Amino acid sequence: MRIAVFAGDGIGPEVTAEAVRVLEALQIDGLELVEGDVGGAAYRKHGHPLPAATLEIARSSDAILFGAVGDFSLDHLERALRPEQAVLGLRKELGLFANLRPATVFKGLEDLSTLRPEVAGKIDLLIVRELNGDVYFGEKGTRTLEDGRRQGWDMMSYAEDEVRRIAHAGFKAAQGRCGKLCSVDKANVLETSQLWRDVVIEVSAEYPDVELTHMYVDNAAMQLVKNPGAFDVIVTGNLFGDILSDQASMCVGSIGLLASASLAEGTFGLYEPIHGSAPDIAGKGLANPMATILSAAMLLRHSFGLEAEAARIEAAVAAALADGIKGGDLGGSAGTKEIGDAVLARL
Amino acid sequence: MRIAVFAGDGIGPEVTAEAVRVLEALQIDGLELVEGDVGGAAYRKHGHPLPAATLEIARSSDAILFGAVGDFSLDHLERALRPEQAVLGLRKELGLFANLRPATVFKGLEDLSTLRPEVAGKIDLLIVRELNGDVYFGEKGTRTLEDGRRQGWDMMSYAEDEVRRIAHAGFKAAQGRCGKLCSVDKANVLETSQLWRDVVIEVSAEYPDVELTHMYVDNAAMQLVKNPGAFDVIVTGNLFGDILSDQASMCVGSIGLLASASLAEGTFGLYEPIHGSAPDIAGKGLANPMATILSAAMLLRHSFGLEAEAARIEAAVAAALADGIKGGDLGGSAGTKEIGDAVLARL
Numbered sequence: 001m002r003i004a005v006f007a008g009d010g011i012g013p014e015v016t017a018e019a020v021r022v023l024e025a026l027q028i029d030g031l032e033l034v035e036g037d038v039g040g041a042a043y044r045k046h047g048h049p050l051p052a053a054t055l056e057i058a059r060s061s062d063a064i065l066f067g068a069v070g071d072f073s074l075d076h077l078e079r080a081l082r083p084e085q086a087v088l089g090l091r092k093e094l095g096l097f098a099n100l101r102p103a104t105v106f107k108g109l110e111d112l113s114t115l116r117p118e119v120a121g122k123i124d125l126l127i128v129r130e131l132n133g134d135v136y137f138g139e140k141g142t143r144t145l146e147d148g149r150r151q152g153w154d155m156m157s158y159a160e161d162e163v164r165r166i167a168h169a170g171f172k173a174a175q176g177r178c179g180k181l182c183s184v185d186k187a188n189v190l191e192t193s194q195l196w197r198d199v200v201i202e203v204s205a206e207y208p209d210v211e212l213t214h215m216y217v218d219n220a221a222m223q224l225v226k227n228p229g230a231f232d233v234i235v236t237g238n239l240f241g242d243i244l245s246d247q248a249s250m251c252v253g254s255i256g257l258l259a260s261a262s263l264a265e266g267t268f269g270l271y272e273p274i275h276g277s278a279p280d281i282a283g284k285g286l287a288n289p290m291a292t293i294l295s296a297a298m299l300l301r302h303s304f305g306l307e308a309e310a311a312r313i314e315a316a317v318a319a320a321l322a323d324g325i326k327g328g329d330l331g332g333s334a335g336t337k338e339i340g341d342a343v344l345a346r347l
Numbered sequence: 348m349r350i351a352v353f354a355g356d357g358i359g360p361e362v363t364a365e366a367v368r369v370l371e372a373l374q375i376d377g378l379e380l381v382e383g384d385v386g387g388a389a390y391r392k393h394g395h396p397l398p399a400a401t402l403e404i405a406r407s408s409d410a411i412l413f414g415a416v417g418d419f420s421l422d423h424l425e426r427a428l429r430p431e432q433a434v435l436g437l438r439k440e441l442g443l444f445a446n447l448r449p450a451t452v453f454k455g456l457e458d459l460s461t462l463r464p465e466v467a468g469k470i471d472l473l474i475v476r477e478l479n480g481d482v483y484f485g486e487k488g489t490r491t492l493e494d495g496r497r498q499g500w501d502m503m504s505y506a507e508d509e510v511r512r513i514a515h516a517g518f519k520a521a522q523g524r525c526g527k528l529c530s531v532d533k534a535n536v537l538e539t540s541q542l543w544r545d546v547v548i549e550v551s552a553e554y555p556d557v558e559l560t561h562m563y564v565d566n567a568a569m570q571l572v573k574n575p576g577a578f579d580v581i582v583t584g585n586l587f588g589d590i591l592s593d594q595a596s597m598c599v600g601s602i603g604l605l606a607s608a609s610l611a612e613g614t615f616g617l618y619e620p621i622h623g624s625a626p627d628i629a630g631k632g633l634a635n636p637m638a639t640i641l642s643a644a645m646l647l648r649h650s651f652g653l654e655a656e657a658a659r660i661e662a663a664v665a666a667a668l669a670d671g672i673k674g675g676d677l678g679g680s681a682g683t684k685e686i687g688d689a690v691l692a693r694l
């Protein structure tokens with residue numbers, strides 16, 4: 001059981017260090033951790049945000065614990081060299097096609113949401129976002145048209161097998177929850193979405209126990225504000241998933257607590273907090289490591305089937321929160337190490 | 348001054364009728380109203396959601412007052428014949444490239460939002476959405492790949508002149524408000540967005556009095572939940588604008604009050620409520636016509652420069668609201684005609 005630890009930029013190293021302490025404290029037999037460079041940090045050392053050596057470490061591992069990447073001071077670089085490309089590169093190279101983004105309000109933390117507590121308190125949804133296709137990975141470029149005008153272009157597309165495998169992921173997730181799947185698309189405008197919808201309907205025949213609905217993305221963005229508690233599982237494409245999963249996270253209010261998994265076929269996966277590299281507080285010991293610690297729990301569960309250990313971590317985090325151990329992002333004053341210590345003490 | 352009145356489907360005719368009564372009550376010299384069929388209603392009569400005769404009426408008019416289109420019972424039709432295509436057709440045929448979507452919370456109605464009143468109460472923003480380009484109007488189709496798989500595809504693109512004219516619209520709108528423009532894109536992934544950003548920056552040189560910022564669309568979806576009051580004007584492309592403008596509307600909470608304008612170069616424009624055809628309450632006299640009445644006010648202001656008349660309508664609506672005249676959507680019990688009467692009485 002080999003875990004690649006890619007801490008990345010900004011607060012990435014600080015929060016990852018706490019998650020590593022938690023993993024080590026569990027003393028799981030045969031667990032091995034290997035570090036690698038990604039993002040802006042990797043660019044500065046090796047000239048590339050996703051060096052071949054890092055990819056090699058990823059490939060020879062069974063799961064990745066990821067911190068965060070992003071560094072505004074590298075914004076001038078051509079896109080292929082910017083820190084975020086490490087994320088896109090790992091997703092594509094490792095076939096991480098299913099992004100699971102749970103958004104749930106922790107009991108007692110309803111007040112952190114800008115939504116009314118009675119609305120926020122009901123949020124318990126999972127967004128299953130496709131991560132290997134769509135306009136993200138199609139051909140793209142800038143060209144000069146015949147009349148001399150510059151044009152930027154990106155090809156959006158989905159092939160049926162790409163939709164089928166993420167649809168299965170969505171239906172399976174719904175089976176493990178409340179049995180409701182909402183597929184989000186823009187089939188009134190996009191052919192990509194029409195194919196998406198057709199294939200999701202085909203796949204639904206295999207899941208008679210799941211109630212399938214369809215929603216246009218603009219309406220989904222409205223319903224996430226109006227009544228987010230009505231959603232169970234949402235399955236959607238890469239671009240719409242990017243937008244809606246971030247919107248849903250903010251509806252929860254405590255993005256310092258939200259973990260995510262990006263899964264390949266089989267058990268391989270990359271696990272990361274949904275927050276970014278937060279350069280403004282980096283290196284100050286202020287970042288809340290809970291989302292990364294919870295990502296480590298997801299890792300143990302999904303990639304290694306270590307349900308008991310995952311639950312232990314989650315219970316320890318919940319206990320720390322219940323005892324009032326909160327980072328600045330949650331309105332508290334606990335620092336990175338202090339929160340790590342608190343979780344360790346409650347394992 | 349010729350206004351084409353396209354009432355459309357569902358509650359469209361009911362709400363439009365009240366707006367027409369308001370327009371007529373103003374007894375504006377030389378104002379002429381001409382009706383035309385659009386949407387599902389037009390499809391049933393003429394076999395097309397946007398018949399040539401309707402387009403002709405639009406072309407020979409100076410502005411369009413639009414109700415709503417949409418009819419689930421026509422969902423089985425090929426996309427080109429579905430009601431919503433009337434909207435896309437009018438936008439393209441008439442060059443309606445700038446969609447203005449104000450989102451403001453009416454004083455005293457903060458409680459209608461699912462956002463906390465202190466957050467909702469600060470919402471006063473305008474989304475300027477490009478309406479003639481992007482993945483909406485690019486080439487698209489479904490094809491069978493060499494290996495036999497079906498694939499749906501849509502070309503996303505923007506040319507520099509398309510970005511330039513909507514950027515100007517955004518900067519001008521910001522000049523007329525608080526002088527802050529936020530351009531939303533996904534330049535970390537899309538070449539279309541990179542060109543968008545480059546051109547917006549070029550255009551900004553002509554507006555030194557406007558403070559320009561850039562935001563990725565996923566972050567914008569978060570900030571609209573976290574602190575919508577921080578936005579003044581948002582300018583964005585067709586697809587992102589579709590999602591964000593609906594999200595922003597729902598943050599306001601009272602979509603039965605929100606009007607919109609879709610403007611061409613010059614003074615021509617189409618004005619419509621942002622709500623849909625609401626087939627569930629159609630024909631029952633329950634729909635709130637205020638958003639359509641406010642759309643008529645926008646029409647008088649933007650297309651005819653009749654600022655005083657526009658302000659009279661807006662003041663009458665505000666007065667009716669202040670007097671507690673509220674439709675079911677706002678938690679009241681006033682019907683369509685009753686609300687129309689109340690506004691007329693306060694003109």
Ligand SMILES: CC(C)[C@H](C(=O)O)[C@@H](O)C(=O)O
Binds near residue numbers: 242
């Ligand atoms: C960094 C960026 C390319 C990425 C994305 O758009 O997928 C991020 O926003 C995310 O959601 O992980």
Ligand SMILES: CC(C)[C@H](C(=O)O)[C@@H](O)C(=O)O
Binds near residue numbers: 188
């Ligand atoms: C009906 C649909 C094609 C349209 C759009 O996506 O533009 C609608 O959602 C809107 O925003 O006016």
